[in-house]
Amino acid sequence: LTVDEDVESRIRAIRNDKTHGASWLSMSALDVLKVIAEEAPAGSSMQLLNTLREKAKRLIEVRPSMAPIANSVARLIHEAEAAGPIPLDSLRKAIAEKADEIVDESRISVNGAAENVSKLIEADGTIITCSYSSTVFEALILRPDIRVIVAESRPLFEGRLLAKRLAEHGLRATLIADAAMAAFINDADAAVVGADSVLADGSIVNKVGTRLLALAANDVGVRFYAATETSKFDARSLLGRAPVLEEGDPSEVAEEVRGVEIRNPYFEVTPARLITAVVTELGPMDVHMIVSQMEEMSRYVEPLLR
């Protein structure tokens, strides 16, 4: 296996991975760039940077819906270029270290967002959620006093796993069908969901079911929080680019039914008007704060989109 074959097989794995969330995949994407930095043949620093930039663009393209991939790899490329003209071996080492640093920062961000979310939940309160967001999970297990109502999250039932893990951490967990979210909304003090990305208008892209839960919560005055890291902010939406909403294999919804079209969208947009706050490592954020942060980030993301 050449380095390039290894790299290409890792990129394919990221393209085909429908199990892990955007944060996890952005770590995998950084790993790919780290492998290139450490092992890819290169005659000069310039050549290595070119290879990195090219593969970074590929990584962004294979999962266009995942802002954290774009943010992480763009951030790494930006830092590598900012290192200036240094010898090839120093550059290889500097990039590998920087990749590890970004991974560490990402963990710190998740913990920070989780902590900020957990502070918004009252003592012995009840939270309702759908799908399985790592950030939401981290937030909830900081609060073993609460009860969590979890929608199973068809088609892949990741809500079942979340309910199981919450129970393992001592929380009271209740599992329901997605269709029953409105039937339980009055039991909840707040709804908390993750976000696969946050857009420049303050809306979020997240697993289907999120918008239904937001509508149910708003209808009865239950607060609706999106728990996420600023690394999920989609700077591309600043440029008016519409989010790409991935669709899964129809067979996940049902076996073929003669004459019936089966559709399996994974993601949907939940508008800002239904969101009480986007809660990140920086705290609860409104649309203005989101846009400022995004403008900052777009400085290094934008060059990679050309």
Added chain:
Amino acid sequence: LTVDEDVESRIRAIRNDKTHGASWLSMSALDVLKVIAEEAPAGSSMQLLNTLREKAKRLIEVRPSMAPIANSVARLIHEAEAAGPIPLDSLRKAIAEKADEIVDESRISVNGAAENVSKLIEADGTIITCSYSSTVFEALILRPDIRVIVAESRPLFEGRLLAKRLAEHGLRATLIADAAMAAFINDADAAVVGADSVLADGSIVNKVGTRLLALAANDVGVRFYAATETSKFDARSLLGRAPVLEEGDPSEVAEEVRGVEIRNPYFEVTPARLITAVVTELGPMDVHMIVSQMEEMSRYVEPLLR
């Protein structure tokens, strides 16, 4: 098997039947009374009427959430009593005939409601629905020109069957997960659902998922119709009685998960403010019309509730 044993086993079957809808079960309930009318030992017309009244109350009690059962059996008892003092044999015959008449009328009502609903759908339009309502099915197959988006309706997936049957009738059918209802709402010209019962405040009781669909529809200005017969009107709600919302077996939602409570509510209330119209065999009805009709029906239902 004595007649009473046969009758009791039929009542148990109605109690345990989680497959059929309220209309179907109300026909079964009428069958039970017909068996009694034709075969139950009785010394006099009065004695037969007493037996019928007692079993009618049992039938209402075993499925308290199902207004059509109360309406059908109460109607039959009312007609039997209205027949006046006639010989036992004539009474037996009159009741059996009346039971058949009520069944026939019920079929005519379903057809009428279906026709009235079908007229509200524009040419080549797209309808979104959840669960499997016979009335909705009858309405949709009158319109082979339309496309229907069907939510699968967990936990028992009755939406899959509806999509299959619609396709067999030549309609374009699209099957989606319940969680994806908001993601498809903008594709629809109207949402149409059935109703297990209609309450005096104009709200409907229907399968969970209905309220989420109503919220999604209202959020984007898509019309939301409840298709049903007046036999589903719950006259008991006139007396302020809250609807009984049946809950199914948790194992239908998921296998046991250690430490996790699993809940499986079948029904939920969707408030009148989210419903464009309740469409029955009498046409689209508003709350005022619903209450007038219910007051009429309560004349014969109310005595059986004492």
